[in-house]
Amino acid sequence: MSDASTATAVSAQQPVRAASARSRFWMRLFRNPLTVTAAVWVTLLVLAWLWPGLLAPHDPYAGDVTLTRTFEGPSWDHWLGTDGQGRDLYSRVVFGARFAVNSILIATVVAVGLGVPVGLFSGWRGGRADRIVMWINDVLFSLPIVLLAMAVIIVLEPSLPSAMLGVGIAMATRFARLTRALTLSEKEELYVDAARITGLSPSTILRRYIAPNLLPSLIVQIAIISGAVILIGATLSFLGIGAKLDDPDWGVMLARARSDFRFEGIWQIVPAGGALVLTVLAFNLLGDGIRDSLGRDAANSSLTVPRKVALPPVVQLHASSAVLSIRDLAVGFPAAGGMVNRVLSDVSLEVFPGETLGVVGESGSGKSMTMLAALGLTPAPGYLSQGSVSFDGREVTFLPEQEWQEIRGRDIGVIFQEPVAALNPALRVGRQMVQSLLVHTDTSRSQARVRAAELLAEVQVPDPERRLDQYPHELSGGMAQRVGIAMALACEPKLLIADEPTTALDVTVQGQILDLLAEVQRRHEMAVILITHDLGVIADAADRVLVMYAGQVVETAPVSTLFSQPRHPYTRALLDTMPQSHRGHGDLPVIAGVVPSAAAWPDGCRFAPRCEFATDRCRTSVPLLEAIGTDRVRCVRHAEFEFGPPVETTA
Amino acid sequence: MARYIGVRLLAMVPLLFAIAVISFAIAVAMEARGSIAGSVCGEGATIECIAQVERQLGLDDPMPIRFLRWIAGAATGDLGTSLTNESVSVASLIADRIGPTLSIVTYSLVIGVAAGMAMGIVSGVRPGGAADRVLSVVSAALIAAPGFVLAMLLSWWLAVQWGWLSPAGYTRPSESITGWIRSITLPAIGLALPTVALVQRQLRSSMTNALQSRYVLAARARGIRRTSLIAEHALPNAMIPTVTAIGFRAAAALGLTFTVEVVFNINGMGTLLITAIQTRNVTVLQGSMLVVGIVVLVVNLLVDISYGLLNPKVRLES
Ligand code: SF4
Numbered sequence: 008m009s010d011a012s013t014a015t016a017v018s019a020q021q022p023v024r025a026a027s028a029r030s031r032f033w034m035r036l037f038r039n040p041l042t043v044t045a046a047v048w049v050t051l052l053v054l055a056w057l058w059p060g061l062l063a064p065h066d067p068y069a070g071d072v073t074l075t076r077t078f079e080g081p082s083w084d085h086w087l088g089t090d091g092q093g094r095d096l097y098s099r100v101v102f103g104a105r106f107a108v109n110s111i112l113i114a115t116v117v118a119v120g121l122g123v124p125v126g127l128f129s130g131w132r133g134g135r136a137d138r139i140v141m142w143i144n145d146v147l148f149s150l151p152i153v154l155l156a157m158a159v160i161i162v163l164e165p166s167l168p169s170a171m172l173g174v175g176i177a178m179a180t181r182f183a184r185l186t187r188a189l190t191l192s193e194k195e196e197l198y199v200d201a202a203r204i205t206g207l208s209p210s211t212i213l214r215r216y217i218a219p220n221l222l223p224s225l226i227v228q229i230a231i232i233s234g235a236v237i238l239i240g241a242t243l244s245f246l247g248i249g250a251k252l253d254d255p256d257w258g259v260m261l262a263r264a265r266s267d268f269r270f271e272g273i274w275q276i277v278p279a280g281g282a283l284v285l286t287v288l289a290f291n292l293l294g295d296g297i298r299d300s301l302g303r304d305a306a307n308s309s310l311t312v313p314r315k316v317a318l319p320p321v322v323q324l325h326a327s328s329a330v331l332s333i334r335d336l337a338v339g340f341p342a343a344g345g346m347v348n349r350v351l352s353d354v355s356l357e358v359f360p361g362e363t364l365g366v367v368g369e370s371g372s373g374k375s376m377t378m379l380a381a382l383g384l385t386p387a388p389g390y391l392s393q394g395s396v397s398f399d400g401r402e403v404t405f406l407p408e409q410e411w412q413e414i415r416g417r418d419i420g421v422i423f424q425e426p427v428a429a430l431n432p433a434l435r436v437g438r439q440m441v442q443s444l445l446v447h448t449d450t451s452r453s454q455a456r457v458r459a460a461e462l463l464a465e466v467q468v469p470d471p472e473r474r475l476d477q478y479p480h481e482l483s484g485g486m487a488q489r490v491g492i493a494m495a496l497a498c499e500p501k502l503l504i505a506d507e508p509t510t511a512l513d514v515t516v517q518g519q520i521l522d523l524l525a526e527v528q529r530r531h532e533m534a535v536i537l538i539t540h541d542l543g544v545i546a547d548a549a550d551r552v553l554v555m556y557a558g559q560v561v562e563t564a565p566v567s568t569l570f571s572q573p574r575h576p577y578t579r580a581l582l583d584t585m586p587q588s589h590r591g592h593g594d595l596p597v598i599a600g601v602v603p604s605a606a607a608w609p610d611g612c613r614f615a616p617r618c619e620f621a622t623d624r625c626r627t628s629v630p631l632l633e634a635i636g637t638d639r640v641r642c643v644r645h646a647e648f649e650f651g652p653p654v655e656t657t658a
Numbered sequence: 659m660a661r662y663i664g665v666r667l668l669a670m671v672p673l674l675f676a677i678a679v680i681s682f683a684i685a686v687a688m689e690a691r692g693s694i695a696g697s698v699c700g701e702g703a704t705i706e707c708i709a710q711v712e713r714q715l716g717l718d719d720p721m722p723i724r725f726l727r728w729i730a731g732a733a734t735g736d737l738g739t740s741l742t743n744e745s746v747s748v749a750s751l752i753a754d755r756i757g758p759t760l761s762i763v764t765y766s767l768v769i770g771v772a773a774g775m776a777m778g779i780v781s782g783v784r785p786g787g788a789a790d791r792v793l794s795v796v797s798a799a800l801i802a803a804p805g806f807v808l809a810m811l812l813s814w815w816l817a818v819q820w821g822w823l824s825p826a827g828y829t830r831p832s833e834s835i836t837g838w839i840r841s842i843t844l845p846a847i848g849l850a851l852p853t854v855a856l857v858q859r860q861l862r863s864s865m866t867n868a869l870q871s872r873y874v875l876a877a878r879a880r881g882i883r884r885t886s887l888i889a890e891h892a893l894p895n896a897m898i899p900t901v902t903a904i905g906f907r908a909a910a911a912l913g914l915t916f917t918v919e920v921v922f923n924i925n926g927m928g929t930l931l932i933t934a935i936q937t938r939n940v941t942v943l944q945g946s947m948l949v950v951g952i953v954v955l956v957v958n959l960l961v962d963i964s965y966g967l968l969n970p971k972v973r974l975e976s
Contacts, residue, residue: 146676149906149958153913154950158680161935161943162687238804242917245806246932265810265921273814280807288802384878408884416881429876433894433970442890443880478970494880 035300042296048289055104065095067102067255078267080274087278090263096278099255103279106256107286110171110240111233117175118182118232119225125179126186127213131194141187148180152239157248165248167240167256174239178232185224193217223301230294234287241283257283329357329397330502330534331381336394338380340605348605349392351376351558353632358502363528363535365549365566367542367581371602373558374538378504382419383411399501417447420495424507426488430479436490437475440497447498462493466523485516492523499531506538521548542585546570554578557602557613564638572650574640576618579650612643620644659966662973666962670955677951678732682725684947685940711741728944737945742937748945751930756949758828759926761838762845762915767908770850774857775900781858782865782896783888793858800855806917809848813921816844826923845918852914853907860903861896868892898968905961909954 037043055062079089087096129140147155152174159173160166193216207215243249244258245265252259257279264275336354339347351373358364366374379385381396383406395404398414406414415421423429431439440459441452450458456475463471466489479487488508495503505524509517525548528535537548545552545566552569554562554577562575573579580598600617609615611626618625625643632641642648699707719727731737737748777797781790800808813826829837868874869892877891916928927946934942966973 146673149909150951150954151909151913153910153916154947154954157913157931157935158684158947161684165935234802241804242806242914245804245917246920246928248932248935261807261810265806273811276807276810280803280810283807284799284803287804288798291798291802382879384875412881412883414881415879419879421876421879423872423876423879425872428872431873431877431891431895433898433968434890435970439877442882442886443877446881446883478974480971481974491876 032300036296039296039299041292045289045292045296048285049293052104052108052286052289055101056108059102059105063095063098063101065098067094067099068253069094078275088274090260090267090275096260096275099260100257100278100282102255103257103260103282106167106240106244106250106254107237110167110174111236113168113171114175114178114236114240115229115232117172118178119229120179121176122179122182123186123221123225126183126188127190127217129183130187130190131209133191133194137187140183144180144183147177148184150177152177152235153242156239156243160243160248167244167250170243170249171236171240174236178236181228181232182225185228186221189221189224190217193220227294227298227301230290230297234290234294237283237287237290329359330399331536332357332397333377333381334395336377336380336396337392338376338385338389339392340389342606347392349558350389350605351380352393354394354555354558354560356553356560356563358534358536360501360534361528361532362551363537363549365545365552366536366538366555367540367545367552368555369540369581369598369602371557371604372555374555375506376558377555378421378506378536378538382415382421382504383408412446416443416500417498418500419502419504420498420500422488422491422495422503422505422508424510426484426491427479427482429491430482430487432479434478435475436477436479436482440475440490440494443494444497458497459493462497463490466490466493466496467519468493485512485520488512488516488520489523492520496527500533502534502536503528504536504538507540508537509544510539510541517544524548542581554581557608558605559613559641560632560639561614561641562639568638574635574638574645574648574650575642576620576648577614580617580619614642620648659973662966663963666959666966670959673955674952677955678729678948679725681944681947681951682728685944686721688938688940710744732945732948737948738941740942741939748941751942752927752945752949755925755927755930756953757830757926758842758924759912759915759919759928760953761831762842762849762918762924762926763908763911765842765846766849766853766911766915767904769846770853770907770911771857771904773850774854775861777854777858778861778865778900779888779893781862782869782892785862785866790862794862797855797858800851801859803851804917805849805852805914806921808851809845809918809921812844812848828922828924828926841922841924845915845922845924848918848921849911849915853904853911856903856907857900860900864896864899865892868896871895894968898965901961901964901968905958908957908961912950912953912957 059067081088087100090096090099125140125144129137129144155177156170156173159169159176163169163172240249241256241258241261244254244256245262247262250256250259260279261276261283264279267275333354333356336351337349338351339349342348354373354377356364356366356377366377368374376385376389380389380391383403385391391404395402397403399418403411403414430436437456437459440462441455444450444455444458445452448455448458459475460471463474468474468486468489474482474486474490479490482490492508495505503524508524509520512520521544524535527533535548537544539545549566552562552564552566553560554569554575556577562569562573562578564572564574569578570582573582577598584598598617603609603613603616609626611628612618612621612630615621615625622644628643630641630643632639633645699711728738735749737752740746740748740751777793781793784790827841829841831838869887871892874887874891877887882891915926916931918924919926919928920932927950930942931946931950933939934946
């Protein structure tokens with residue numbers, strides 16, 4: 008345990024002042040230089056569409072009558088050279104913007120005009136009408152867009168507008184899907200809130216509830232399809248079934264370049280090809296930019312190795328019989344403006360062979376993070392910023408991943424909450440178990456399978472052979488948790504970390520699982536860290552308890568002391584919420600509010616905003632973890648309190 | 659699995675019918691816009707020519723009869739004869755042209771999916787890393803560039819300038835296997851480049867998600883090695899959405915082969931369709947649309963099957 012007098016408290020970062028959602032959107036959009044460049048290009052495109060004459064020095068249709076100035080390279084007169092008829096390529100590229108923007112306009116109007124009403128109708132009506140409409144939609148969606156465009160061209164006549172009509176119909180399927188999904192989810196909400204729906208006409212509902220949610224998605228989708236529309240238009244023109252053969256359309260220009268370029272070199276495809284690629288790129292980047300600015304930031308992969316930071320040399324020697332010993336651990340997450348949010352600070356704990364250490368706290372208190380950090384599994388972009396961890400007398404704080412792999416699963420077993428999610432949905436149970444056994448033991452595949460069945464039998468899974476051939480989704484929660492436990496115990500670990508092993512299981516299964524763990528523990532002298540928010544589980548299974556709040560340890564004590572004589576107001580508040588201590592009528596008391604996020608932790612006592620005993624002193628001075636015998640408590644007023652066992656409230 | 663495939667096959671029947679109706683309806687719509695016989699026979703249309711075309715199309719009969727006759731013929735492989743050359747059957751025309759198109763599409767998918775998966779895995783394992791940033795820029799460029807422009811550049815450099823591969827034409831595999839591969843390599847690469855980008859993007863994001871999942875964390879906590887985490891745990895799950903994306907791309911690639919066929923002077927379905935559109939050759943159009951539609955259906959079926967193979971939930975609960 009850390010020496011209380013040297014413990015330093017770390018104040019969390021103040022959150023960046025929240026800007027309004029709209030201005031944040033624009034800020035994010037224009038922070039990305041690529042998006043800005045793309046926006047500039049699209050603006051130029053629109054200018055060329057409106058007033059091509061302003062940008063183009065020559066007539067795009069007028070060739071050189073003498074046919075002497077054909078296939079020229081770039082020159083002062085002709086910035087991008089001339090084509091086979093002596094026409095100015097730069098001017099033709101500028102006028103090509105007309106065809107590109109017109110294509111987008113026709114296709115978008117058709118796609119939105121058809122797709123949105125269809126999606127609204129389908130989503131709103133539901134039932135059979137919805138199924139039929141969506142079936143037709145999916146058929147069209149699975150056909151190649153070029154083919155649909157061809158069908159329309161065949162029926163009408165080869166021209167760019169008829170091609171774009173076809174493209175629009177094809178793209179309408181996407182808008183129909185999008186609109187339907189949004190309508191469905193909005194409808195759910197409206198029906199839940201029945202008051203909102205009565206007396207409102209469908210058009211009001213549409214205008215007031217659905218349109219505002221639909222609009223951002225529509226804009227992103229339009230930006231994204233614009234690139235595709237231009238590409239398809241150019242493709243059809245290139246094939247000779249889009250724009251007319253004389254038109255300065257980029258696709259037509261490329262078709263000309265294609266028939267000429269074997270003789271005249273590669274230059275002919277550059278102006279139109281470049282304009283096409285840059286325009287499509289611009290729309291794609293703009294679409295990505297808008298989507299990213301509306302959505303959340305891309306997260307990092309869990310495989311990213313925690314960043315190493317310069318730490319002072321570790322001075323303490325972990326010379327004790329503890330299986331796991333954590334000292335002064337802190338974990339930081341990079342925050343806006345080069346700041347760091349320390350989601351854990353000054354966390355110290357020890358657990359001894361055969362002992363069960365209970366770790367309690369509401370969600371957000373840092374229990375699970377402590378365990379992940381101790382196992383070298385700090386989720387990126389978080390990193391250990393302070394402290395040391397030793398396992399079985401060995402310093403493991405910055406152990407290389409390869410050495411960690413030897414320890415994890417063999418000497419330390421972990422049981423995760425949400426047992427089904429902790430199993431790979433694509434792999435059979437047996438394969439996952441065999442794989443773990445093969446990593447740590449010297450057995451053959453068939454021996455490992457036999458062992459896997461034994462392990463399942465040990466945790467009372469009926470018919471283990473059959474279970475091995477099942478997929479996780481075929482298991483019940485309780486069964487999946489038993490599989491998780493069997494895997495965690497496979498190599499008879501010295502330490503078992505059980506993170507909410509019984510949450511989401513029904514009460515009888517809960518009891519069975521806890522009994523099972525206790526039995527294995529007795530047999531192997533295994534140390535157990537039991538993480539839970541359920542004090543009932545702690546009372547049943549733990550020897551010592553560590554209470555966490557907002558990334559700090561606030562109290563440690565033997566289980567009997569903690570229940571009979573809690574010292575920290577948070578512990579007392581937790582005890583009051585236990586169903587066992589509440590035999591009266593009325594609602595179970597809860598602690599008002601939630602654990603604030605790391606960016607919002609107060610400077611003084613982190614519990615102060617929710618503590619019924621908070622005074623001004625609590626808000627200014629930082630409570631340290633003080634020792635009382637072998638117990639610890641973090642509260643500036645703890646000496647003043649004398650909490651008894653949880654009161655039996657009467658309503 | 660057999661049951662799952664059976665269900666998928668049954669689901670294809672109405673789709674097949676829909677495609678047949680659309681293909682047939684194209685001709686009906688064309689008639690409504692003017693005499694087909696007149697435009698096929700040209701300016702100085704002889705009475706014989708017009709009579710012959712009308713006989714070929716059976717224009718005198720009522721619509722449902724014509725549809726049934728057409729569909730019955732199609733079922734036995736008889737799609738009528740070309741309107742511009744009565745001695746050539748539509749079926750033989752298509753049989754002649756579909757080989758190059760399917761060769762190029764399949765070849766391009768193999769190259770595109772292989773390269774895209776490799777890139778997507780590298781990107782997804784460490785998003786935001788140096789390799790990912792480079793690959794993402796490459797993808798963005800490839801998505802923006804139409805396959806036929808890339809194909810033109812490739813044919814210029816690799817075929818015309820350096821003489822490595824054949825710049826044009828198609829060699830049948832029955833004539834020479836190496837010649838066949840040489841003749842379709844460039845078109846296939848041109849068509850594959852956008853596929854690479856699409857697969858890379860999809861796999862990058864689904865790989866990133868899979869690696870952040872609880873089951874990967876749990877596997878890591880059991881000491882499972884990094885290569886196994888990526889290949890055995892994350893990849894099969896990340897491939898599920900990727901297969902869907904590949905399916906859409908396969909269908910789109912079928913439409914886009916037409917452009918590389920033009921670039922490389924290959925007589926495939928694309929050139930057949932385009933000539934038929936320009937000459938209003940109705941029987942050829944109907945037949946080609948039907949065949950291309952069926953190929954799309956088969957592609958979708960293959961995608962559904964691989965989806966089921968990857969996703970036990972779908973396979974077992976069908
Ligand atoms: S320091 Fe003050 S606010 Fe914090 S727990 Fe103790 S009494 Fe409550």
